[in-house]
Amino acid sequence: MAPAPRGRRRRIPFVILSALLVSVLVVGVVSVQAFVAQTSFKIQDLTDRTQALRQSYGDLRLDVARLSAPGRIAREAHGLGMRLPGDVQSVQVSEPAAAPPDPGRRGDSFALKGLIGEHP
Amino acid sequence: MNRPPRSGRGGGRTRPPVRPPARRLVALLAVMAFGFSGILVRLVVLQVKDASALEQLALRQRIQRITIPAERGTIFDRSGQELAMSLPAKAVYADPHVVTDPSAEARAIASTLGLDETTVRAALQERVVNGRPVRFVYLDRGVDVGTAKRLADQDLAGIGFLAESRRYYPAADLAPQVLGYVGLDGTGLSGLELQYERILAGTSGSRVFQEDPSGTLIPQAGSVAIPPRPGDDLVLTIDRDIQYRAQVALQNAVRTNHAKGGTVLVMDPKTGAVLAMASYPWFDPNRFDRSNPAAQRNRAVTDAYEPGSVNKVITAAAAIQEHLFNLNQRFTVPDQMMVSDHLFHDAEVHPTEKMTLGDIIAYSSNIGTIKVAALLGQQRFASYLYRFGFGRPTGIDFPGESAGILPPSDGWWGTSMGTIPIGQGIAVSPLQMSAVYATIANGGVWVQPHLVEGVVGADGRFTPVAAPATHRVVSSETARTVTDLLAYGVDVGTGKQAQIPGFWAAGKTGTARKPIPGGGGYYADRYVASFIGFAPAADPAVLVAVVIDEPRTVFGGIAAAPAFRDIARFALARLRVPPAPRLPAPPHAIRPG
Numbered sequence: 278m279a280p281a282p283r284g285r286r287r288r289i290p291f292v293i294l295s296a297l298l299v300s301v302l303v304v305g306v307v308s309v310q311a312f313v314a315q316t317s318f319k320i321q322d323l324t325d326r327t328q329a330l331r332q333s334y335g336d337l338r339l340d341v342a343r344l345s346a347p348g349r350i351a352r353e354a355h356g357l358g359m360r361l362p363g364d365v366q367s368v369q370v371s372e373p374a375a376a377p378p379d380p381g382r383r384g385d386s387f388a389l390k391g392l393i394g395e396h397p
Numbered sequence: 398m399n400r401p402p403r404s405g406r407g408g409g410r411t412r413p414p415v416r417p418p419a420r421r422l423v424a425l426l427a428v429m430a431f432g433f434s435g436i437l438v439r440l441v442v443l444q445v446k447d448a449s450a451l452e453q454l455a456l457r458q459r460i461q462r463i464t465i466p467a468e469r470g471t472i473f474d475r476s477g478q479e480l481a482m483s484l485p486a487k488a489v490y491a492d493p494h495v496v497t498d499p500s501a502e503a504r505a506i507a508s509t510l511g512l513d514e515t516t517v518r519a520a521l522q523e524r525v526v527n528g529r530p531v532r533f534v535y536l537d538r539g540v541d542v543g544t545a546k547r548l549a550d551q552d553l554a555g556i557g558f559l560a561e562s563r564r565y566y567p568a569a570d571l572a573p574q575v576l577g578y579v580g581l582d583g584t585g586l587s588g589l590e591l592q593y594e595r596i597l598a599g600t601s602g603s604r605v606f607q608e609d610p611s612g613t614l615i616p617q618a619g620s621v622a623i624p625p626r627p628g629d630d631l632v633l634t635i636d637r638d639i640q641y642r643a644q645v646a647l648q649n650a651v652r653t654n655h656a657k658g659g660t661v662l663v664m665d666p667k668t669g670a671v672l673a674m675a676s677y678p679w680f681d682p683n684r685f686d687r688s689n690p691a692a693q694r695n696r697a698v699t700d701a702y703e704p705g706s707v708n709k710v711i712t713a714a715a716a717i718q719e720h721l722f723n724l725n726q727r728f729t730v731p732d733q734m735m736v737s738d739h740l741f742h743d744a745e746v747h748p749t750e751k752m753t754l755g756d757i758i759a760y761s762s763n764i765g766t767i768k769v770a771a772l773l774g775q776q777r778f779a780s781y782l783y784r785f786g787f788g789r790p791t792g793i794d795f796p797g798e799s800a801g802i803l804p805p806s807d808g809w810w811g812t813s814m815g816t817i818p819i820g821q822g823i824a825v826s827p828l829q830m831s832a833v834y835a836t837i838a839n840g841g842v843w844v845q846p847h848l849v850e851g852v853v854g855a856d857g858r859f860t861p862v863a864a865p866a867t868h869r870v871v872s873s874e875t876a877r878t879v880t881d882l883l884a885y886g887v888d889v890g891t892g893k894q895a896q897i898p899g900f901w902a903a904g905k906t907g908t909a910r911k912p913i914p915g916g917g918g919y920y921a922d923r924y925v926a927s928f929i930g931f932a933p934a935a936d937p938a939v940l941v942a943v944v945i946d947e948p949r950t951v952f953g954g955i956a957a958a959p960a961f962r963d964i965a966r967f968a969l970a971r972l973r974v975p976p977a978p979r980l981p982a983p984p985h986a987i988r989p990g
Contacts, residue, residue, distance in 0.1 A: 328485075332542050335484040342479040342567030347641035361645075 459607040459615070466562050467599030469583060470628030472576060472590075474637040475672075475850060479567055481576050481590070481682075483583075486563035487545035489536045493523045495555030502553045509548045510537050521555075538581045539563035564590075566682045572640050574695035575633075575674050575795075575848065578682040587693060589631065589848060592796050596852060599628035630853040634670035639663055642967040643673040647943065650960035651677050654926075654948030660827050661960070662697045663968055666838035666931055666940040669846045669865045671793075672968065674698075697831075698793060701801045701824035702944070705909025706761045706953070707929050708820030711833060712770045713758050713882060715781035718875045721772045727751040730765040737811030741767060741819075744908065744952075758882045759890030761906060763819045770818035778818065779806035784870045785833045786843060787825055792866065793846045801825040820909055821919075827927075831942040834904070834929045837883070838937035841876035842869050884934040894958035895930055897966050899976030903937075904930015904961065906953035923947050926956035932965050933977045939968040 343349065351361075443451065472481040489510065496502055503518035520534045538561070540548075545558055564579045577588020584598070585591040602625030607618035640663075647661040663673035676696040680688030694700060716722070731749040733742035743763050750756075757765030770778050782788070788803030802824040809817070816822035828846055836843040845865035852860050871879075883903035886892045891906040907927035910919040926948050931940040941964045948956040 332485055335482075336541075338479065339482060339484060339565055339567055342482065342565075345478065346568035346571065347638055348568060348571060351641070351645075 458610065459618070461606055461608055463560065463604045463606075465602040465604060465622075465625045466560055466583065467601050467625035468562060468627040469564065469579070469599065470597040470630045470853075472597075472631045472633060473853075474633055474635050474640075475670075476636065477632075478637045480572065480633065480635070480637065481564060481566050483562045483564050485542055486539045486561055487542060488538045488559040488561050489540055489545065489548065490557050490559065491521055491534045491536055492532050492555045492557065493521055493534060494530055494532055496521045496523075497554045502556065505551055505553060506536060506548065506556070509544065509551070510540060512537060568637065568641075569683060570679050570681045571637065571644070572635055572673070572675060573679050573682045573685075574676055574693060574697075575635060576682060578685040587796070588695065589633070589795065592794055593631055593849070597628040597631065600626040602626070627855055629855065632850045632853060632859065634665075634672060634848055634850050635674070636672045636968075636971065639964075639968050639971055640673040640675065642971075643941075643964045644675045644677070644679070646960040646963040647675060647677050649963075650943065650945055650957065651948075654945055654950050654956045656945045656948040656956070658696075658946040660697045660700075660942075660944040660946075661964065662827055662831050662942040663964060664831055664835055664846060664940045664942075666835035666937050667844070669832075669835065669844035670850070671846055671848050672939070673964075674848075695795065697827045697942075698795050699797045699799050699826070701799045701826050702925050702946075703823065703909045703912060704820040704825050704830050705907040705925065705927065706763075706820055707830055707834075707905050707907035707927055708823070708825075709758060709761065709766045709818065710837065710879060710883065710905055711781055711785055712766050712773070712778070712818045713754055714785075714837065714871050714875055714879045715773050715778060716754065716769050717878050718781075718871045719773065719777065721769075722754075724754055724878070727753055728757065728765055728768050730757070730762055730768070732764065734764045734767060734815075736767060736815030739812045739815060741815045755882045755885050758905065759886035759888075761886075761891045766818050767815050770814055775806055775809060775814055778814070779809075781870075782817070782823070784843075784868075785836060786829055787823065791826075791828055791832055791846050793828060794848050794862075798828075799826045801829055820907060827942055827944050830927075830929060831940060834931060834942070835940050836870050837876050837879045838903075838931040838940055839876070840873040841871040842867050880934050880937075883930065887930065891952070891954040892928065892930065892958055894954055895928055895961045895965075897932055897962055897969070900932045900966075900969060900974075901934040901977060902930055902932040902962075902965065903934040904928055904958075906958060908951050908953050911947070924951040926951055926953040928953045928957035928961045930961055930965070932969060933974065935977060938972055938974045939965055941965045941968065 466485075468485075469483040471479055471483070474480055489506070491502075493499075499518055499521035503514050503521055506512065507514035507517045517536060520536055524531050536556075541563070548556070549558060562583055564583065566573070566576060566578075573588075575588055577590040577592075578586055579590050580586050585594040590597065602623045604620060604622045606620035607615040609615055643661045643663050647659050650656070651659045658677050660676045661673065662671065664671050674695065674697050676692075676694065678689070678692045680692045685693065717724070728751070729749060730743075730752045732745070732747045733740055735741075741763055744761065752760070752762060752765050754765075754769065756762070757769065773781075782803060787801055790798040790800045792798075804813075804823070810822075813822055832843060832846055835846075844867050847862065847865050849862050851862055854860065880903050883892075883905055884901055886906075887895050887902050887904055892902075892904050895902055895904050905928070907925075907929070909925045909927075911923040911925060912919050925944060925946055927942065927944040929940070929942040931937040941961045943957040943960045943964070945953075945956045945960075950956045
């Protein structure tokens, strides 16, 4: 078999290098694309989750508003045997006559200061 | 013919013979040239001539645009409780042309959405309208997202979903006529929902993205999103608890008195803030389409009625303001009197009596009031009616407010100075009449009633509405004196049933005959009974108006005053107003024994 010509032998490393380079580039581009796609789907997932949580928050707000509605509470209370108050009597409490101040006696709150200090 | 020798192994190199092009090669070339020319022409057509149209077609196939509806603003009461709120929802539609098995799909849809199967099946049937096949049919609107997802998971052919929002009124029939309601498209149709549509609605957004023919998102293509701008929130002056208590009391009053309906209004007389407002019968705005349209009217604002004796307060205030007579002066009051060609009479037969102005108001004497009005004169009396706000809307932030009916004074009948002072022959809305009493309670200053306290923007900042308009009608001294008269009426007069234990209340009863629509006088047996008052009389914190339509017991002191008492007592407790002792009756308000 005749030996390969010198020119062809010289081209072999170049071809291998080129093939490697192209392979690396292809793998790189594919990886980047895959990463972009993955991130995009992740964003979509998170958006969906955010939306679901927002929906859940809204539902809970609605539940709270419904449950705290006066009509519902009144119905529940009525079911438990409670009734709206009838006639309410108002009692006027006369103000007790103020005792003359005793300069030697300090109020209870001041007495506490002995225990807890002037500036607790 | 000799052939040239073949070159063999070890033979010398010989040049191949040059042969002229064969005919078939020429033909092949011609075919190729023709083919390439065709391709070239087609390329020019596609890339130049039809480029724009094809580009648009490709974009239409790939690009999807979804409208993101704006979330409608929430309506809160004065303490931050939700009265109306919106949540995302889905509209479910069908393309009957794509539906493969209408019966099976109808069964699945009806059971998931709680619809009538026959109706759904009919909607799914292919049909032609105006020569074109129907490709879009709504099956249901405002479906909550969870239910819509359950349906979507069934992957039914020809069934699609559109994003929208649904309005909820969590307290159901609480203040329904005030709140109003929104239509299926989320637009306010009545009440505050309509009045504040521009503020509540917000602006829709959109999301643009690309997908392949199978509907799968093309992530590399990216997407553009214009977020929606949610509507602003409204904070009302309405107090949810007072509103509820007022509605309960009104319902009781209507049922107890076997009445046709009724209206209640609770107000802070100093600020004009409406704390509660309702008309019975009412409705549930969550199901407004099933309600009686008459029940949807906010009669406190949109309907006018002849107020009857509650109008006497204007006659009294005008007389006091004009210093027409000494308050100790006693009028000779028979139980009937001719004005022009009509005989007027008091509610009860009584001998001729000597009554002070306090007595006239406390015992609601028609004849006494007509006599006082005569001292004022027609023009002066009419000017007070106008200054108290009759004949024009109050300007409350609510759609369709009635201006009432106040004929110009130069067009009054001969009997008008008999009818109008006692509240007949004119028409006012319960709101207008309440504003008159609020003026007295507020030291003689009229304050524009309002329903909205402020707006909360997307940034959470609260912006109060502009301060309500005010104008002085009578002096503070006059207002104080009129308050004394009204309190005396509650103490000993027709308003006894309005007394609130621990508080000093002031108010006036009203009994008005109902006019026959289209003219022709009044019904003999149809009345409107009312009570309007405020408490505590010394420093009014709450004003309550109760109007009962066609009660069996016609007197306002019986039909409406107990409801006033219940509502006012609750409102005072709710507003943390401490009980105050009753002040002594004014010296001029003494009925002769």
